[in-house]
Amino acid sequence: MDTQELGESIIGGDENALARGLTLVENRSEGYKDLLEYLFPRSSSSYILGITGPPGAGKSSITTKLALDMVDKGQKVGILAIDPTSPFSGGALLGDRIRMGELVGRENVFIRSMASRGALGGLSPAVLDAILLMEAYGSNTVIIETVGVGQSETDIAGVADTVLIILMPGIGDDVQTIKAGLLEIGDLFVINKADHEGAGELSAFLEGMLNWQEKEKEKDWNPPVLKTVAISSDRMEELLGKIEEHKDFLQKTDQGEKKGLRRAGLALKTHMKAELEQLFLKPLLDGEDWRQGIIKVQEREAFPGEVVRSILEKNFPNIWR
Amino acid sequence: MTETGEGRKKELEEKLSQWLEGPFARAQAKKWQKAFTSYREEVKNLYTPLDGETDYLEDMGFPGEYPFTRGVYPTMYRGRLWTMRQYAGFASAEESNRRYRYLLEQGQTGLSIAFDLPTQIGLDSDHPMASGEVGKVGVAIDSLADMEILFDGIPLEEVSTSMTINSPAAILMAMYVVVAEKQGVKPEELRGTIQNDILKEYFARGTYIFPPEPSIKLITDIFAYCSEKMPRWNTISISGYHIREAGANAVQEVAFTLADGIAYVKAALEAGLDVDDFAPRLSFFFNSQMNVLEEVAKFRAARRIWAKIMAEQFNAKNPKSRMLRFHTQTAGAALTAQQPLNNVTRVTLQALAAVLGGTQSLHTNSYDEALALPSEESVRIALRTQQILAHESGVGATADPIGGSYYIENLTDDIEKQVFEYLDKIENMGGMEKAIESGYVQKEIQKSAYEMQKRIEEEEEIIIGVNKHKLDEPTPGDLLAMDPQVEKQQQEKLVRVKEERDNKQVKGKLDSLHEAAKNDENLIPHIIDAVRVYATLGEICGVLREIYGEYRAPTF
Amino acid sequence: MDEKRIRALIAKPGLDGHDRGAKIVAQALRDAGMEVIYTGLRQTPEQIVSTALQEDVDVIGLSSLSGAHSHLFPRVAELIEEKGRQDILIIGGGVIPEKDRSDLEKKGIKQIFTSGTSTQDIIKFIKENVRD
Structure with a gap:
């Protein structure tokens, strides 16, 4: 069932569809945003x-x-x-x-x-x-x-x-x-x-x-x-x-x-946070710099704030201006 | 202790520590395993007179005397063996009647009746929720008509009848009274027991109907009615059996059972009864598990604690009010579906513990009960197990035969101490009803049950055939099944009863029951009037449901 | 981004009040990372199915020790099928004689677990057999 169909069924009062829709948004599964966007104006x-x-x-x-x-x-x-x-x-x-x-x-x-x-x-x-x-x-x-x-x-x-x-x-x-x-x-x-x-x-x-x-x-x-x-x-x-x-x-x-x-x-705010996390935070956390940063902090070579600033500077030049 | 006594004690202390540091420590270093009680107290390798100082006269005393640690009767099993009472239920009243008459012809004098779940929950056999359950775990009783068939040709002045019934206990007792009346037997001649123990239903057995307050009111109605009209009737069997089955440990079993008992005594006192009028008719029902010595100590501790509570807290003067008389059933949950014949051995050990612990009556489980309803053969072996214990083993020759063992006395003291801790805690919560309502009791039991399951799965606790010495075994055949026709027949019978009775009269009696319940009168006479005109169990409970409402369990 | 968890419904159909096993299984599934909905006692098959659908569970675990399983378990499976939700896995447990087992399994109860079963076996079975 595609998102629009699911949305229509929910609006039509289909209990089963609502149940599945809830699972979709709870799991943040593919298509959940489309579903929400479809439903919001309706x-x-x-x-x-x-x-x-x-x-x-x-x-x-x-x-x-x-x-x-x-x-x-x-x-x-x-x-x-x-x-x-x-x-x-x-x-x-x-x-x-x-x-x-x-x-x-x-x-x-x-x-x-x-x-x-x-x-x-x-x-x-x-x-x-x-x-x-x-x-x-x-x-x-x-x-x-x-x-x-x-x-x-x-x-x-x-x-x-x-x-x-x-x-x-x-x-x-x-x-x-x-x-x-x-x-x-x-x-x-x-x-x-x-x-x-x-x-x-x-x-x-x-x-x-x-x-x-x-x-x-x-x-x-x-x-x-x-x-x-x-x-x-x-x-x-x-x-x-x-x-x-x-x-x-x-x-x-x-x-x-x-x-x-x-x-x-x-x-x-919730949606903003989710998007920021997805767009910016997640790639950073998956990156090599992050991994090395952890080791540096653990060995007390660098202070956490310092590592974070350098990673941000590298990925988003001029972010502090 | 005398001067020399003190000297000997010192000597023992010295010798013991030498032994512990020397031979014991050396052997322990090579190979040794920890051991625990069911309530997770570590068991020492050796107990000596130094473990807890028993004051013989105060802590143990003599059989038949306060605090009854060594038993409730002076002669114990030499005077009279425990009653071998096998609980059994058969689908229909007709079939049950045939079986009871057969058992009576064989010389049995006690009947024990199991009811099906709709009866236990106050539903007639035609109720939608009863579908699939009619006649399944016991006999289906809808109205007096079924009860008349159940006891047809059985002289009620001669038998003692035990009925496992709780929430609708008053109704079943009323039916028994009316059947007796029709036989020309007076209520004061009737002997028997109703379980009538509602509190444990809320947290361990599940067949509740009404909320605690009106349920306890019904119980005190029974106490009051019977103390006047049925002096030989045991009005309640306060049951730890199901608490243990639900997963409680030995301490919890005793603590929660006695806490239930305390709640009933308090309620009866509040209802204006005199403690020595009703307390001698209170009886108890415990579980017997695999850990033989711990179980013996448990039974002894339970007797001593109850005696103290009745004497000290409730000021009971009659020795019978202070006596904890109990029935025992071997542990159903300890039976395994794997290698079922091993259960014969398990039941033997559990039964041994009950007898060493001084039980008044005993039910031994059948070895195939984890698989299905027991067959005739397995029921017979279960009964034979008791008979062998009674006549061949010699364990009944002496009262409290293992009392005086350092370990047993220590365990008894330990269980007593921990039970009192629970009782204090419950008292501080405002009593057992409140502790149940808040879910506290359920959570305590649930914790014990889950931890035990984990220990079994991690093989810290061994169950032969389940997590050790397993076999690939053929599936057992020949297991007893109930006749699916019973539900239909029972419903047809109910229709006939409703057609044949005087419905105007029924309505009148139900209306006056309704009024009486609203005005907080003693309901027993009204219930007797209603069953006499064939008002059904479901109708009577329906009236009470309207006024009292229905109980809902707390979340867990 | 997908945060799928297995959702399980543990249900007590009929009038049976023995819930030790059901509660132990519920806790074990929770400890295995599942989201477990427990119905409490005395549920009709209709109520169980209605709950299963609203909660969109992946698996239903039915427990009965009163001998009513042959009547109640298949009824749950039947209603699930009527609703077109055969994707939901149904399992059962309790005191269930061997001879009833194959019959229940034919009627849509995928697996019967009796006394003595390790909760780990139940967890494993669910993980291997729930829908993707």
Whole structure:
């Protein structure tokens, strides 16, 4: 199947084609750029909801309930569930589907598990491309679920319209370990399993931090904190209400546009980086000068910066002028 | 210790270090191999009185007395042999009934019933998810009608019946009560056991239906009902067997099983029961693996730990409340598909460990179970293995015969210490339900299982016929298969039952069950009423699903 | 630039709750550099196939110890064929009697691995038999 045909099928709502397209962009296989270029002008932006938090906090359960509700309201939902790639083997265990059983086989829901691959802890460039494919397929909402350890939690803010952070008290998530970065990017907070020991402490801490931050920044949006024991339907209604409120807020203020600009910038930067790497960096890294440079540095004959400058000078004369 | 005792101890210490540095070190330098317990503690080459100081009266005591390290009965197997109880399931109620009647005619007094997976998960045989599973790992029970056939002609006041059923345990027990009622047998005369141990289902066996909280509520309902109406019924069999099968080591098996036990005791106390009213009816179920000595120590440690927990943490006064009585099954996962007859030897060793460890009842696996359902011949050999142990080996003559061995006492202490460490950790997480919900227990077991697999593949751990002394062997023939007709017949029977019963009555009883569940009443009387009018297992679970919801496993 | 990884789906069809083997295999495949999607318990063949297609996996590993394999495994293969995705490799494992094996292999399950199989053998088989 050539790229255009694949693109047409994706736009036509062919699930199989979307699945294959996602593999193509994830693998950076031949033709993936053509596919993206074909799809871009033929698709429109979706609402992107980022969900993050520590392992075991209940992200997948909440994702499932949210998606079910959105589908009931006539939307088409795409879910990207991202888990870390093992730095040792390059493999990954993608287990989010275990808790998404209710969504499997449902119409208008497409779930794709993705490994973070090269992106150290953060979102790989392929995630942005995957969102585009989902949009071309007709998804109105794309949910991106990541594990909130490492950098992905802050990267997600560059991509999502709304960031939902799910925390739980106790195990593996002491108050001290909540990084300030996580608090800064959250538009909504859920404290799940609020019957566990330490829930009161966690929510007091969280609200304290948020109040402080608010004073510092004078944001117009005051991130709400919801406490739940299990994901009951009442609490889901409340959460959905808050998500809608945030959507409205984005539309009514300039925040929505700002987020859009940031996302566009990120997309541009990602592609720029990829091209630069391909065009300039890769040939240099494959070259003889590079190999010899390594030996020189290792034997302390030359300082790394010096070697780099000389290689650049040789390959791109007058680059410093 | 006396002055001379101190002197002798010093002398021993000196002589031991001379021996270690001299003869032992010289021999070790030539050739020597490390050895480990299942929980990866290094095993020393020699144990002496210096390894841990046992206080006989406090740590060991006498059989039948606190802390029960040496056994729960004063006479142990001289008074009464362990019960040889072989777990078996046959596809249909009719076939099972024939087999049970035959076994009873042969003088067996205990029945052990295996149910198929749809029954265990609360689905009727016509449910789409049941497709392909009906009658596969045990008997299919949809309604009282099946239970009537299952026990037709079997006098329930004379037999003791063990049922491996967990999430829908209340429903199967209710059916048993109604069948007995129709035979003119009162509930207080009934003897038997329901497994009824939901917690391990969430992390080791997988046949859960509802979330933990309402599931535990159902269990305490059973405790309350039985302490009043069925005093001879064992209300729960708290099971480590499946935890070990899932890949746990010996310490984890005991720790997670007892942690489950603690959770049930706490729940029952919270429900307002008195500890000495229900605790004497608690029973346990463990696995017996290949490492004979470690297993013996495990059983001894489990008894001592439980006795301490019941006495110290829960203030149980009745000695029976402090007694850990247990059933044992030999390790299913230790059976190999390669050279299957070798499994007879494995089962013999595992059974030996269980008997040396003081088990109250025992199931020995059949040698062909890694290949298919066991044949009649292999089941018979498994039973004969127990009979040979009982009557020829002489191991039952003395209570706790290897207690007092330096190694065994050291291992027992070591396992106890490590189990308490786990129990403290779980307590700090807010109890076993929370530890399961967070995935902690699953991860611990998963880690042990994967590391063991790697050790086998790297040949650090030897399994004869699998990674050493392999053979090219012909494929075994003659293995028992289930009749594919059962599913259809069972579905037809279900249709008939639904046609013949009074559907208005069924609806009424299900509605009142619904109300009772909403109002948090004890559900057992309502369930009994519902099964009596032939409400099906799937219908009853359906009502409860509506109110309680369904459990979903955490990711791993 | 091509960063292809083998994607594997490890699935538990039917009601069987024994997942020790499935989880060990999932971990071993991960350690061999594959991206492994695990479904959890109680999946219908329809759900497994829907997952396999959305995830665009190269291989499906089915595990059952309840004796329902003869019914469930071929159903997965059948649905995969209906979707025109015979390029996906299907393998199985569990307590599977020898006499059922050849039948399963005829019905599209490429290889059956029973207890005692080394995970290295499974990895090797997958690497040699997945689509390019």
